[in-house]
Amino acid sequence: MRITRRTVTALLAAGALAAGIAGCAGNAGPASSPAASNAGAAPSLSGTVTVYAAASLKKTFTELASAFEAAHPGTKVTLNFAGSSDLVTQITQGAPADVFASADTKNMAKLSDASLLDGEPANFATNVLEIAVPPANPASVSSFADLAKAGVKVVVCAPQVPCGAAAEKVEKATGATLKPVSEESSVTDVLGKVTSGEADAGLVYVTDVKTAGSKVKGIPFAEADKAVNTYPIGTVGSSKNKELARAFIELVTGSEGRKVLADAGFGAP
Amino acid sequence: MTPSPDASPAGSPGASPVGGGHGYSGVPRWLYLPAAAGALFVMLPLVAMLVKVNWGQFIPLVTSAASLDALGLSLRTSAASTVVCLVFGVPLAMVLARRPFRGQRLLRAFVLLPLVLPPVVGGIALLYTFGRQGLLGKSLELAGVQIAFSTTAVVLAQAFVALPFLVVSLEGSLRTAGKRYEAVAATLGAGPTTVLRRVTLPLVMPGLVSGAVLSFARSLGEFGATLTFAGSLQGVTRTLPLEIYLEREADADAAVALSLLLVAVAVAVVGLSYRKPGRQVAA
Numbered sequence: 440m441r442i443t444r445r446t447v448t449a450l451l452a453a454g455a456l457a458a459g460i461a462g463c464a465g466n467a468g469p470a471s472s473p474a475a476s477n478a479g480a481a482p483s484l485s486g487t488v489t490v491y492a493a494a495s496l497k498k499t500f501t502e503l504a505s506a507f508e509a510a511h512p513g514t515k516v517t518l519n520f521a522g523s524s525d526l527v528t529q530i531t532q533g534a535p536a537d538v539f540a541s542a543d544t545k546n547m548a549k550l551s552d553a554s555l556l557d558g559e560p561a562n563f564a565t566n567v568l569e570i571a572v573p574p575a576n577p578a579s580v581s582s583f584a585d586l587a588k589a590g591v592k593v594v595v596c597a598p599q600v601p602c603g604a605a606a607e608k609v610e611k612a613t614g615a616t617l618k619p620v621s622e623e624s625s626v627t628d629v630l631g632k633v634t635s636g637e638a639d640a641g642l643v644y645v646t647d648v649k650t651a652g653s654k655v656k657g658i659p660f661a662e663a664d665k666a667v668n669t670y671p672i673g674t675v676g677s678s679k680n681k682e683l684a685r686a687f688i689e690l691v692t693g694s695e696g697r698k699v700l701a702d703a704g705f706g707a708p
Numbered sequence: 709m710t711p712s713p714d715a716s717p718a719g720s721p722g723a724s725p726v727g728g729g730h731g732y733s734g735v736p737r738w739l740y741l742p743a744a745a746g747a748l749f750v751m752l753p754l755v756a757m758l759v760k761v762n763w764g765q766f767i768p769l770v771t772s773a774a775s776l777d778a779l780g781l782s783l784r785t786s787a788a789s790t791v792v793c794l795v796f797g798v799p800l801a802m803v804l805a806r807r808p809f810r811g812q813r814l815l816r817a818f819v820l821l822p823l824v825l826p827p828v829v830g831g832i833a834l835l836y837t838f839g840r841q842g843l844l845g846k847s848l849e850l851a852g853v854q855i856a857f858s859t860t861a862v863v864l865a866q867a868f869v870a871l872p873f874l875v876v877s878l879e880g881s882l883r884t885a886g887k888r889y890e891a892v893a894a895t896l897g898a899g900p901t902t903v904l905r906r907v908t909l910p911l912v913m914p915g916l917v918s919g920a921v922l923s924f925a926r927s928l929g930e931f932g933a934t935l936t937f938a939g940s941l942q943g944v945t946r947t948l949p950l951e952i953y954l955e956r957e958a959d960a961d962a963a964v965a966l967s968l969l970l971v972a973v974a975v976a977v978v979g980l981s982y983r984k985p986g987r988q989v990a991a
Binding site for chain 1: 835836839840841856857935936938939940941942945946950953954955956957958959960
């Protein structure tokens with residue numbers, strides 16, 4: 440697992456590097472390199488960009504950060520992953536973030552409402568719920584309605600957190616009433632209860648099922664599109680290196696970011 | 709350190725002759741500065757929390773159904789886990805304090821391990837012991853006992869992290885008390901159980917009480933192991949710390965109000981009952 444990820448990252452970095460070199464070669468000099476399109480002249484891209492991203496973006500953003508560093512030598516991407524609401528609290532309290540990527544529009548709105556953003560945030564990905572069951576599927580779950588059956592131990596997120604709010608929406612849309620044995624405060628806790636075999640089923644994001652690999656089995660359900668989570672990204676107003684921040688955002692919202700995110704299971708915005 | 713001319717007679721016990729009227733404190737004056745800083749370090753965050761409390765909404769926030777469920781559950785499970793700690797911790801402390809045996813150091817190290825272990829690790833360990841797929845969990849499941857996601861799981865998680873507090877406190881008391889009285893009682897014909905009941909336990913009662921109080925307080929604050937092992941469901945497994953953690957996501961005011969409630973309960977428990985044994989010892 441670790442090796443695979445490293446290999447993927449290395450490949451991506453190599454690819455990005457090659458693209459960078461190609462871009463340079465096609466031009467008279469690096470000064471006018473259009474590789475970063477409208478992000479400004481390449482040589483001014485230097486220094487460190489600090490990216491605060493939702494925990495569910497850990498894998499994809501780590502990959503993208505390596506690709507960014509490879510494409511722009513002399514830059515460094517520092518990543519901080521946590522729950523979106525935690526990150527908002529940290530940024531509100533003055534944490535030195537340049538870029539914020541949220542797992543929902545609600546938390547991003549908290550920053551824009553407080554005028555802590557530079558410009559408008561851009562939506563870059565979507566995520567939907569999926570049923571995760573242990574590989575053996577002990578309770579033979581095959582649909583969302585199965586989750587409401589007696590004796591099926593279902594774990595969901597609490598309604599206070601985004602994944603729980605999404606679960607509630609789906610419940611309303613389908614008319615099935617779940618009686619969860621636990622309402623966790625984060626989606627990773629839900630996944631943990633399923634991978635350890637304690638729960639028969641859990642409601643998590645499609646991307647979480649992908650990340651968990653063979654430890655869980657994902658069961659997509661049609662009603663999932665009733666609650667689509669949109670991921671916005673934006674430049675933090677107090678950023679000291681807005682140009683670098685915008686360049687990173689362009690990578691995420693651009694075709695390369697799209698590809699990495701799609702590979703991880705994220706939908707297009 | 710020079711004795712004043714009107715020093716008390718050399719034979720007088722207790723009060724030291726230094727420092728004129730008042731007794732020798734044994735605390736160098738320069739020590740007060742770091743001591744005050746230390747006290748501030750502990751107290752300032754609590755003050756900061758007090759400042760943050762939305763007093764207008766405080767009563768409705770802490771008396772909501774979810775809050776009361778969490779508080780009630782916390783008090784019930786902490787009481788139960790304290791009983792579990794007493795049942796297993798007193799014999800453990802006796803064995804550790806009174807009879808040297810091979811592997812005793814190792815046993816002590818293991819008993820004390822939860823003190824230094826991150827609670828999440830404790831939760832994972834419990835999961836692989838009592839969980840459905842766990843070491844004992846499979847047999848328990850066959851016997852019709854399900855621990856995961858139940859209040860029992862909360863009590864187990866709390867007892868796991870709280871047990872060392874009782875054992876440490878009691879073992880210290882047992883060692884300080886010594887074996888002299890026990891030996892005398894034994895020569896007078898008392899059996900080991902009678903000695904334990906009539907001599908040893910009364911002697912170490914202050915240590916036992918403070919150990920039990922510490923265990924209760926630790927149980928009250930248990931979070932990581934519960935979250936990992938027991939889950940979080942209102943009225944069943946969502947104790948006060950878990951409710952605070954969850955509310956923090958949605959309603960910061962509620963989280964702060966509940967934090968204050970937890971601090972108040974903890975201060976009441978520790979402050980009121982923890983000092984008594986000290987006085988008894990002095991008396």
